Amino acid sequence: MTIRVNRRTALGLGTIATAGTVLGAAAPASAADADADPGLTAEAAATPGRVAARVAEAYERETTRAGGNWQAYISVADAAGAPVVAVADDPDQRLEAYSVNKIAVATAVLDKVDRGLLTLDQRVDVTAAIVVPGGDGIFSLDNAYPSSVTLGHALAALLTVSDDTAVRLCGLVCPAAELNSILVAKGFPNTQVEPVANPNRFFLGTSTPRETHELLRALVAGTLLSPASTAFLLNLLRSPIAFTDGIRRTMSSEERARVATKAGWFGSARHEAGVIFDAAGAAVLTYAIFADGQADADNFGSTHPAVQARARLGRVMMNATARLTGTGRRHRPSPRRPSNGG
Template sequence: MNRRTALGLGTVATAGTVLGAASPAAAAPATAGRGVAGPAPATPRQAAHRVTTSYQGESAHAGGNWQAYVSVVDPAGPLLVPVADEPDRRIEAYSVNKIAVAVAVLDKVDRGLLTLDQRIEVTEAIVVPGGDGIFSLDGAYPSSVTLGHVLANLLTVSDDTAVRLCGSVCPAAELNEILRGKGFPNTQVQPVANPYRFFLGTSTPRETHDLLRALVAGTLLAPTSTALVLRLLRAPVAYTDGVRRVMSSAERARVATKAGWFADARHEAGVIFDKAGAPVLTYALFADGQAGADNFGATHPAVAARARMGRHFLAAVDNLVGTGLVHRPAVQRPSNGG
């Protein structure tokens, strides 16, 4: 029994006040709450209740340990928080923290210390052997790429070598200082002996959520850098096995997301936008301890649970209007060459 089951998740909170409680997830059958049928919610509070129900049912069905923080905007009042499951527990964020790495690098771009078109040397020594992404598949080094190319690979195909390339222009100590200065003391990379390299480090569900909220609010980076991050996280080549899996291409364009996976952990965090492009739901979903530690595909229990949650979350807010800045998706269509 994990802490969520013991305490009974399911509160919908606003401005830190508990408004109501649902029954504990463990008290229901494995399939309860997973269908989440019925008319699309018409109000933010109804949407929040739908999100709670989905999270309870899917996380209980997948098993293992979950830590999460999910919010739904309410244009008429404070942010609603339908899921707050150990939100301040500091845990290994793995590749979800690549968003934070990109934020630190782009902060230096915003201050004129770096440029997106500057070239970075890619040596054989810096390439992670067998790592996720495309750099390890190339086999033709040394070469060079632009910083913009590095960030595109970091946030779409989640390239591991791109982390090292970011470290070459934004060392670990500086990166952590930038994040602390922006108000994220728990979202920190882990330095190693080489000051230009680091492990991806830790965060909490609440801080990851808050970083994403600051990003879409335009308070984290300059407008051009904000647009770049969101364009990459919403791109068709970005992660599709989790929250975006059971969605059309148009629906996927309404979701900016980043996943992280290592050992038995399967994490994902992102933002769902309304049909006009305003943020309406923000999620940080961290999970570990499920069966299938060697399965990094879509059939892993936690990943499959997030796919169903994603479908439910989008349906829950489909009739709602978001708040804040509008971020329209970039138009991207397949090409047949030529």
């Protein structure tokens, strides 16, 4: 079997020495294999190193197939919870994170909650002037302003349906300069929002794949926020209405509940970052994947090449980690079932 090594896989070779010689072991033998159901091309692996190798191969295959520009950092947790790096593709490139940075915005707001400066049940005013016209989410569909919602409601809209107006609502309680200083203090100097003239508003700003990855690892390790805020944030990212077009697309309801994810899209960019947990709620894989420059830039749906690539990669990652047991903190998802009203 020929192992194809290019820029992407070479970047990761030094950091996945535990995967080492098995890199490419699951590589497809033909183009037809690459087009097959990815669930059939990445069965469960027994060790973190082998999982990392399979993820590396799938990332190489899918990003090459989709084209465009990719930057990513993906790791698999070993028996002690330390990361075995599967993909390190330009991981320190600082780039526009778009809505993936809503995780960082929520982190700063929840940090203020943890310090007693804010509460989730306090109300924020929703005025006609603050609603982003035509933006993603639900506030722009309301047409009933002025109104108010709780801060917890605003954060739920921010992280599940990726509401753009919710960004401005967060800015009312955590201005841009304060938000950035909180993130710097937590060790994320490249994960920063972009201030504008109004101190309570900002563009979502920048991050790097590595910093986004490390922010997520700190979150599940319990070192980023209090236990209550950690559970609140992860429950939103794992909810049934959180992003389902990418990593979670070809998964069952139970599998989707084991994935905390946040996507970001603007212009030609299609990003996604998150964590896959084992059945007991321990993290087994963390990913931060940034892409832009693919064809069909005006398509923000599930048929965009980069989104399709992430869906296939997500299936591979879920299958490959099926035999791993995570260590450290467990974050069991809250039960979510459809209701028929009443």
